[in-house]
Amino acid sequence: MPATIRDVARACGVHVSTVSRTFSAPNLVNPETRSRVLAVAEQLGYRPNKAARALITGRTTNLGLIVADITNPYFPPMIKAAQSQARLHDHHVFVADTDENPAVEEELVRTLAAQVDGILLCSPRMVTRSLSALAQEVPIVVVNRSVDGIPAVLMDLASGARNAIDHLADLGHQHVAYVGGPAVSWTNRELRRAAVAAAKARGIRLHLLGPFPPNHAGGVAAASAVRETPATGVLAFNDIVAIGLLESLREAGVSVPGQISLIGVDDIPQAEIVRLTTIATPTDTAGRAAVDMLLARAAAGRRGGTPADQAAIADQWLPTTLVVRESTGPAPSTKRVPTARTGS
Amino acid sequence: MPATIRDVARACGVHVSTVSRTFSAPNLVNPETRSRVLAVAEQLGYRPNKAARALITGRTTNLGLIVADITNPYFPPMIKAAQSQARLHDHHVFVADTDENPAVEEELVRTLAAQVDGILLCSPRMVTRSLSALAQEVPIVVVNRSVDGIPAVLMDLASGARNAIDHLADLGHQHVAYVGGPAVSWTNRELRRAAVAAAKARGIRLHLLGPFPPNHAGGVAAASAVRETPATGVLAFNDIVAIGLLESLREAGVSVPGQISLIGVDDIPQAEIVRLTTIATPTDTAGRAAVDMLLARAAAGRRGGTPADQAAIADQWLPTTLVVRESTGPAPSTKRVPTARTGS
DNA sequence: GACTTTAATGCAAACGTTTGTGCTTCTGTC
DNA sequence: GACAGAAGCACAAACGTTTGCATTAAAGTC
Numbered sequence: 068m069p070a071t072i073r074d075v076a077r078a079c080g081v082h083v084s085t086v087s088r089t090f091s092a093p094n095l096v097n098p099e100t101r102s103r104v105l106a107v108a109e110q111l112g113y114r115p116n117k118a119a120r121a122l123i124t125g126r127t128t129n130l131g132l133i134v135a136d137i138t139n140p141y142f143p144p145m146i147k148a149a150q151s152q153a154r155l156h157d158h159h160v161f162v163a164d165t166d167e168n169p170a171v172e173e174e175l176v177r178t179l180a181a182q183v184d185g186i187l188l189c190s191p192r193m194v195t196r197s198l199s200a201l202a203q204e205v206p207i208v209v210v211n212r213s214v215d216g217i218p219a220v221l222m223d224l225a226s227g228a229r230n231a232i233d234h235l236a237d238l239g240h241q242h243v244a245y246v247g248g249p250a251v252s253w254t255n256r257e258l259r260r261a262a263v264a265a266a267k268a269r270g271i272r273l274h275l276l277g278p279f280p281p282n283h284a285g286g287v288a289a290a291s292a293v294r295e296t297p298a299t300g301v302l303a304f305n306d307i308v309a310i311g312l313l314e315s316l317r318e319a320g321v322s323v324p325g326q327i328s329l330i331g332v333d334d335i336p337q338a339e340i341v342r343l344t345t346i347a348t349p350t351d352t353a354g355r356a357a358v359d360m361l362l363a364r365a366a367a368g369r370r371g372g373t374p375a376d377q378a379a380i381a382d383q384w385l386p387t388t389l390v391v392r393e394s395t396g397p398a399p400s401t402k403r404v405p406t407a408r409t410g411s
Numbered sequence: 412m413p414a415t416i417r418d419v420a421r422a423c424g425v426h427v428s429t430v431s432r433t434f435s436a437p438n439l440v441n442p443e444t445r446s447r448v449l450a451v452a453e454q455l456g457y458r459p460n461k462a463a464r465a466l467i468t469g470r471t472t473n474l475g476l477i478v479a480d481i482t483n484p485y486f487p488p489m490i491k492a493a494q495s496q497a498r499l500h501d502h503h504v505f506v507a508d509t510d511e512n513p514a515v516e517e518e519l520v521r522t523l524a525a526q527v528d529g530i531l532l533c534s535p536r537m538v539t540r541s542l543s544a545l546a547q548e549v550p551i552v553v554v555n556r557s558v559d560g561i562p563a564v565l566m567d568l569a570s571g572a573r574n575a576i577d578h579l580a581d582l583g584h585q586h587v588a589y590v591g592g593p594a595v596s597w598t599n600r601e602l603r604r605a606a607v608a609a610a611k612a613r614g615i616r617l618h619l620l621g622p623f624p625p626n627h628a629g630g631v632a633a634a635s636a637v638r639e640t641p642a643t644g645v646l647a648f649n650d651i652v653a654i655g656l657l658e659s660l661r662e663a664g665v666s667v668p669g670q671i672s673l674i675g676v677d678d679i680p681q682a683e684i685v686r687l688t689t690i691a692t693p694t695d696t697a698g699r700a701a702v703d704m705l706l707a708r709a710a711a712g713r714r715g716g717t718p719a720d721q722a723a724i725a726d727q728w729l730p731t732t733l734v735v736r737e738s739t740g741p742a743p744s745t746k747r748v749p750t751a752r753t754g755s
Numbered sequence: 756g757a758c759t760t761t762a763a764t765g766c767a768a769a770c771g772t773t774t775g776t777g778c779t780t781c782t783g784t785c
Numbered sequence: 786g787a788c789a790g791a792a793g794c795a796c797a798a799a800c801g802t803t804t805g806c807a808t809t810a811a812a813g814t815c
Binding site for chain 1: 413458460461462463465466471473480481482484486487488490491494495498503504505506507508510521522523525526654658680681684685
């Protein structure tokens with residue numbers, strides 16, 4: 068029913084190859100015929116058939132984007148930015164949710180591989196070995212993870228964590244806890260490493276807690292663990308955990324920031340509502356950058372790849388910023404006594 | 412490089428059509444050869460080429476999902492559910508964001524139409540005329556909008572609004588304000604209509620305000636409008652507006668629920684954090700139902716459509732529930748004096 | 756045992772593009 | 786005015802499937 072290239076050719080009295088070139092290589096066709104073809108195509112409502120084009124060129128002008136959980140408020144801004152950037156380059160994007168399941172993640176990459184030009188993996192949960200293997204089959208760019216041989220977009224959490232610890236130290240906190248996320252998380256390792264270094268540099272004591280699940284329940288669970296340490300300052304794996312922690316502490320009668328100061332990571336919208344101090348990560352910039360890298364990577368894979376493409380594939384580090392709100396304040400003057408349960 | 416149907420055929424000493432049928436119509440091929448083909452295909456890592464398949468069948472096993480703004484916390488649960496339901500039926504889904512722009516929305520449907528089996532429009536902003544026109548070109552299912560001839564998934568906001576008004580009336584509120592959203596919004600019209608009816612039934616006075624933009628700023632703007640009425644209870648277009656309103660009121664020293672009771676719509680995660688009473692809408696159920704309807708609709712469009720498909724295309728109404736939290740309470744005993752600015 | 760039915764497979768056209776090759780026609784050069 | 790080069794276009798093969806039709810072999814019918 069929809070008009071094909073053949074219909075346009077017939078209506079123009081010209082061969083199909085001429086019509087094809089009018090769209091794919093306009094400079095090879097006489098300007099006069101070109102405009103005639105374009106006019107007829109417009110009038111017939113002709114749209115090139117993507118499937119046919121993909122079949123012969125091997126290119127789909129589609130991208131895949133895989134996240135562990137769309138409802139995690141961290142991801143939507145990234146998805147939005149990626150999708151919009153892709154559209155700017157005439158690409159559409161498949162979005163898939165793995166439900167935090169690495170096996171699903173892997174299978175999703177496999178089934179998507181054949182029908183996209185490349186895949187964006189946001190905070191992938193897969194083991195490194197699988198990731199490397201998949202990267203051989205289809206162009207991949209990862210966000211929030213560093214794997215040898217796979218181009219990545221990364222957040223400079225090291226300086227973020229340093230700023231956070233400095234902020235707490237400046238407020239007089241002597242004991243600080245780090246509430247860790249999943250052990251496999253690159254973000255978690257990065258944060259912890261930097262926090263340890265920064266605490267050492269400032270001569271304050273860092274208590275490493277966790278791992279806790281990176282959700283609200285994890286924050287609730289972490290609350291009691293925190294109270295068993297002498298920490299008056301806390302850096303949590305992410306904002307969701309921090310908010311769970313915050314509510315849990317306040318419910319238990321602990322004043323924030325009166326008795327405990329709290330810092331999260333990501334600056335999700337909820338963080339602003341509860342006035343949480345946090346390390347803001349530029350998720351939208353990450354989404355855009357990742358799409359650009361992926362398109363360059365895909366282009367490089369096809370032809371030899373232009374030098375410009377090659378250059379665009381270098382890992383990219385994005386700056387983070389400490390957003391100070393009302394969940395952090397001066398350390399309490401009298402050292403708080405740990406409320407460790409003293410039962411039998 | 413990837414194995415084709417021809418490779419499998421050669422390796423099996425069988426014709427390509429037999430291999431093809433092994434996958435698309437297994438019952439037409441001898442069980443013995445079938446298992447042989449499957450084994451070889453497995454071993455060669457054969458995956459059917461979607462583009463080639465789409466080219467000849469016209470089916471893509473892809474769906475499109477279009478929302479106004481992915482970062483609006485209302486949508487991610489719906490996207491997640493839709494995506495997961497689609498995957499259950501071996502479909503992938505393109506997700507696109509229109510940036511609240513009806514023109515983009517329309518163009519997106521057009522460009523997506525050719526490469527999907529159907530499109531899901533979530534709370535579309537487009538004018539009805541365009542919507543109807545597009546529905547001729549590609550199977551469409553809409554969520555949160557009722558358009559003649561287009562299958563829809565709708566929330567029973569009428570009973571939700573009635574419950575909300577009843578709740579306020581039961582608490583003794585005599586004056587209630589409805590803070591309206593965009594005039595074009597179906598949801599807005601539905602809520603207002605039901606609120607008016609319910610207020611009449613309970614003999615309380617309803618003050619219609621707005622339209623306000625359906626975001627945080629809209630809530631802030633609505634705050635002063637509310638305070639110019641004698642209302643002690645408020646039903647807002649959605650939770651985001653309600654939260655903006657809530658913060659704005661409290662900042663101005665108005666106690667919620669002490670002086671004003673507040674009810675939102677949607678039950679987004681933030682609503683729980685700020686303890687907002689709200690009308691919960693089953694967005695994940697909506698996502699799943701919409702995908703089922705869309706697949707049925709697409710199937711019906713292809714063949715004559717089985718009776719089962721036809722039945723599945725009827726509009727579906729989903730129940731809402733009033734979630735009572737701490738933003739609503741008894742009406743203040745002394746009637747609050749409107750704080751209308753009395754300047755010149 | 757000649758017949759029809761059924762099951763299983765092969766054959767080849769078709770889907771809508773892209774693209775390498777070859778045929779004209781034109782322009783410019785000496 | 787013969788010739789090289791270029792510009793513009795047509796021709797046809799190819800991409801990897803699906804599917805109606807033809808063919809063969811096996812099974813059932815009288």
